Amino acid sequence: MNQPSKQDIVQQLRTRILAMQGINKPGNDHCSIGLGDIEKAFPEGIFPKNAIHEFTSHEPESAAATSGFLSCLLHSLMNRKGFCLWVSSRRMIFPPALKLLGINPECVIFVDLQNDKDVLWVVEEGLRCSALVAVVGELKELTFAQSRRLQLTIEESNVTGFIHRVLPKSENTTACAARWKISPLSGIIEPGLPGIGFPRWRVELAKVKNGRPGTWELGWTPTGFEHFSKTSSKTDNTEGAAQYA
Amino acid sequence: MARRDAKLKNEPFILYAPERGRMVIKASSKSAHSKGIFPGMVVADCRAIFPDITVMEYPAGKAEQLLEALALWCVRFTPISATDLPDGIVLDCSGCTHLWQGDESYIAHILKRLENFGYHVRAAMADTVASAWAVSRYGKNQTIIPTGEQLSALLDLPAAALRLEYTITEKLEKLGLNKIGQFANLPRTALRKRFGIELLKRLDQVSGFEMEFVQPVQPPKQYLERLTCLEPISTAKGIEIGLERLLNTLCERLASEGKGLRIATLRCHRIDGDEQEIRVGTNLPSRSARHLMKLFELKTSQLQPDLGFELFELEANAVEPLAFDQTAMWVETNTADTSAVAELLDKIVSKRGIKVIHRYLPAEHYWPERSYELASSINAKKEIEWRIDQPRPIHLLPIPHVIEVTVPLPDYPPMLFFYKGQRHQIKKADGPERVEQEWWLQQGEFRDYYCVEDEEGKRYWLFRSGHIDGGNSRWYIHGFFA
Structure with missing residues (x-):
C-alpha cells in the first residue's frame, strides 16, 4: 500500500484547519464568482463566502469606486435571486445606477440609520438571516471586538458580509477575512471614441487571512469582470489621456 | 335616585333643571306620577298641586352616564348593546335568547334583574329597532312582536311612536291621523308631499326596508384572547409564558382562518387597576407565534409589573388575509425567502421605526432625484424597467x-x-x-x-x-x- 505523500497530508490538514476557522466549510458551494486571478489570493483559491470582507476608502471617489465594485460582487453572488441588505449611516448610493452595475435595485433593501452602533446591530441581525444573500454595512469605525462578533455570527449562517469603512480614522486590526482597497482608474474605452467608458479599478487586497495579498486591475463591462495585466493597462491609460488632450 | 336612598322609595319627588329662565321638571317618581305631576311642568305649578313634594336639582349628564353604565352591564345578555338617548338601551339579541330558554324568559330575566336594581323598565322585542322602540314605549300588553308583523303591531299606536319630529306629529294630529294605522297605507307620494321624507323613512325603518344602525358601547373585537392569572404575575419569565400561550391560541385561530396579523397589542391589567400596553407591527401579515414573540420580546422591558399583572389581553388590531403560496409563481424570488426577510425587517422596524427601511422601484421621471420612488412593501413589483441607456453615478x-x-x-x-x-x-x-x-x-x-x-x-x-x-x-x- 502506498503511503500518502507528505504534501497530501499537509493539504488535508490545511483544509481541516480552514474549516475549523469557519472559512470554506465543506458542504458550501465553492463556485467561482468571476474574479479570476484575485480568487487565487484566497486560501485554496476560493472566494470565502461565509466571511466578513472589509473595504476601506479614504476619499469620496474611492468610496464610489468601492460601492461600484461591491455591487458588481453582489451581482455575481446574488445570481438574479434573493435580497441583499445595504445598511448605512451615511448613504450616497443612487439606486438607478445599481442596474448599470449588474444588480436589480429593487432587490436591495436599504436601511438608513443615524449612528454606527445601530448599523452594526442591523448588520448582525442581517447576517443571522439566511434568506439574505449578502449584507453590506457602511460605517466609519470597526473595532476588533465588533468585527470578531460579526465573524462569529456569520459562521452560523451562510450570508456574506461586506463592511465598507468610509473615511476611517485609522486602519486598526480587525478579524475580517480580507481587507480590500478599491481606487478608480481611467475607464475602459476603445481608443478614439469619446466618453469615459466602463469603470476600471485598482483592486488591492491589503490583507488576506491565510492568503497572499496583492494588487490587480479590474474592469466591469455588462458581460462581467474584465481582467487586465499591469503593462497593458498602463498603455491604455496614456492612450486615453492623449486622445482627449 | 330611589336606588341610592331607600327613604325615597315610596315618596313622591321630582328633579328639576333650569330651562329658558324657568324651573322645569325633568323627571318625577312613580308616586308623583300618580298625583298628576309629569316631566315638562314648571316646579311652581307642581308645588301648587302638591306642596309636600321633595324637590331636587337634576344632575346634568348623570342620566347619560347611568345609561352608559347600564348598557355596559347589559353586555352579559348580548355582546351588542347600545345606548339610545335619552332614555333607552338597544340590545341586539340575535342568537342570544336560547341561552335563557327562549325569547319570553330572556326578556323576563332582564326585566327582573333591572327591577331588582330599582329601575322601572319597559321592554319589547321585534325584528327592527324602530318597532321595538315604539312597542316598548307605547305598546299596551304585547312585548314580543312576531317576525313579519312589525308594521301591523304598530297600527294602533299613536304617531309619536314613530320617533317623528314634533312638527310632523302635530300636522298629523291636525288632520285627524292620530294612529299609525290611519296613514301607514296611504300612497307614499302623497305622504312625502305633505309630511316630507322623514315620515317615510321612519315607516320603512319599522318594516325593515330601511337599515338602522346602532353604535355598541363596546365595539366588538374580533381577535382578542384573554388570559387571567390566579396569582399576580410580576416576573419577566412569567409574562413571557403568558404571552406565549396567548400568541399560540391567537396564531392557531388565524391559521384556521387563513389570515395573518399586521398589528398586535398586548394589554396588561395590573392588580392595582393600572393598564399598560405594548404594540408590535409587521411588514407582512404573519401568524408565526415564534416571530411575534421575538417582536414582543424587544418591548416587554417597557412593562412595569410592580405588584403583578392579573389579566393579559392580546388583541390583533389589524388582520389581513395571508397570501397563498400559489402566487409565488409570479414572483421572481420565492416567498419563503420573502417572509424570512420580512421577519428581519419587522425586527428592525420595531427597534428603529419604519422610516429607516427603504426599497426602491423605478419612477417615470427624467429628473435624477425623482427617477426612483419608495416601494410600498417588500412584495411590490416594478411596473416599468430601470433605464440603463444613460450613464448614472453610483x-x-x-x-x-x-x-x-x-x-x-x-x-x-x-x-x-x-x-x-x-x-x-x-x-x-x-x-x-x-x-x-x-x-x-x-x-x-x-x-x-x-x-x-x-x-x-x-x-x-x-x-x-x-x-x-x-x-x-x-x-x-x-x-x-x-
Whole structure:
C-alpha cells in the first residue's frame, strides 16, 4: 500500500484547519464568482463566502469606486435571486445606477440609520438571516471586538458580509477575512471614441487571512469582470489621456 | 335616585333643571306620577298641586352616564348593546335568547334583574329597532312582536311612536291621523308631499326596508384572547409564558382562518387597576407565534409589573388575509425567502421605526432625484424597467455642490474644475445630456449633464444649470461614478 505523500497530508490538514476557522466549510458551494486571478489570493483559491470582507476608502471617489465594485460582487453572488441588505449611516448610493452595475435595485433593501452602533446591530441581525444573500454595512469605525462578533455570527449562517469603512480614522486590526482597497482608474474605452467608458479599478487586497495579498486591475463591462495585466493597462491609460488632450 | 336612598322609595319627588329662565321638571317618581305631576311642568305649578313634594336639582349628564353604565352591564345578555338617548338601551339579541330558554324568559330575566336594581323598565322585542322602540314605549300588553308583523303591531299606536319630529306629529294630529294605522297605507307620494321624507323613512325603518344602525358601547373585537392569572404575575419569565400561550391560541385561530396579523397589542391589567400596553407591527401579515414573540420580546422591558399583572389581553388590531403560496409563481424570488426577510425587517422596524427601511422601484421621471420612488412593501413589483441607456453615478450628492470651472467654448465640457479646494484636470468627457425641468412639478433651469474623468482616473458627474449665456448659469458637481 502506498503511503500518502507528505504534501497530501499537509493539504488535508490545511483544509481541516480552514474549516475549523469557519472559512470554506465543506458542504458550501465553492463556485467561482468571476474574479479570476484575485480568487487565487484566497486560501485554496476560493472566494470565502461565509466571511466578513472589509473595504476601506479614504476619499469620496474611492468610496464610489468601492460601492461600484461591491455591487458588481453582489451581482455575481446574488445570481438574479434573493435580497441583499445595504445598511448605512451615511448613504450616497443612487439606486438607478445599481442596474448599470449588474444588480436589480429593487432587490436591495436599504436601511438608513443615524449612528454606527445601530448599523452594526442591523448588520448582525442581517447576517443571522439566511434568506439574505449578502449584507453590506457602511460605517466609519470597526473595532476588533465588533468585527470578531460579526465573524462569529456569520459562521452560523451562510450570508456574506461586506463592511465598507468610509473615511476611517485609522486602519486598526480587525478579524475580517480580507481587507480590500478599491481606487478608480481611467475607464475602459476603445481608443478614439469619446466618453469615459466602463469603470476600471485598482483592486488591492491589503490583507488576506491565510492568503497572499496583492494588487490587480479590474474592469466591469455588462458581460462581467474584465481582467487586465499591469503593462497593458498602463498603455491604455496614456492612450486615453492623449486622445482627449 | 330611589336606588341610592331607600327613604325615597315610596315618596313622591321630582328633579328639576333650569330651562329658558324657568324651573322645569325633568323627571318625577312613580308616586308623583300618580298625583298628576309629569316631566315638562314648571316646579311652581307642581308645588301648587302638591306642596309636600321633595324637590331636587337634576344632575346634568348623570342620566347619560347611568345609561352608559347600564348598557355596559347589559353586555352579559348580548355582546351588542347600545345606548339610545335619552332614555333607552338597544340590545341586539340575535342568537342570544336560547341561552335563557327562549325569547319570553330572556326578556323576563332582564326585566327582573333591572327591577331588582330599582329601575322601572319597559321592554319589547321585534325584528327592527324602530318597532321595538315604539312597542316598548307605547305598546299596551304585547312585548314580543312576531317576525313579519312589525308594521301591523304598530297600527294602533299613536304617531309619536314613530320617533317623528314634533312638527310632523302635530300636522298629523291636525288632520285627524292620530294612529299609525290611519296613514301607514296611504300612497307614499302623497305622504312625502305633505309630511316630507322623514315620515317615510321612519315607516320603512319599522318594516325593515330601511337599515338602522346602532353604535355598541363596546365595539366588538374580533381577535382578542384573554388570559387571567390566579396569582399576580410580576416576573419577566412569567409574562413571557403568558404571552406565549396567548400568541399560540391567537396564531392557531388565524391559521384556521387563513389570515395573518399586521398589528398586535398586548394589554396588561395590573392588580392595582393600572393598564399598560405594548404594540408590535409587521411588514407582512404573519401568524408565526415564534416571530411575534421575538417582536414582543424587544418591548416587554417597557412593562412595569410592580405588584403583578392579573389579566393579559392580546388583541390583533389589524388582520389581513395571508397570501397563498400559489402566487409565488409570479414572483421572481420565492416567498419563503420573502417572509424570512420580512421577519428581519419587522425586527428592525420595531427597534428603529419604519422610516429607516427603504426599497426602491423605478419612477417615470427624467429628473435624477425623482427617477426612483419608495416601494410600498417588500412584495411590490416594478411596473416599468430601470433605464440603463444613460450613464448614472453610483454615488449621488444629496444636494449638488457648486464648483468653479474653466470652459473652453459654450456647450463644451469643462477643461478643469475646482472641488473642495482641489484642482481636477479633465482628460475625458462625455455630454451634454440635457435634463429638462418637469414644469408640471417644479419651475427652474434645465440641467446639462457631463460625465468627466480627471487625470487620475476619477470620474464625476457635473452639470451646468441654465444656458451658458443666460447670465445665471452655474456649475455643480452632482455625483461620483464607480
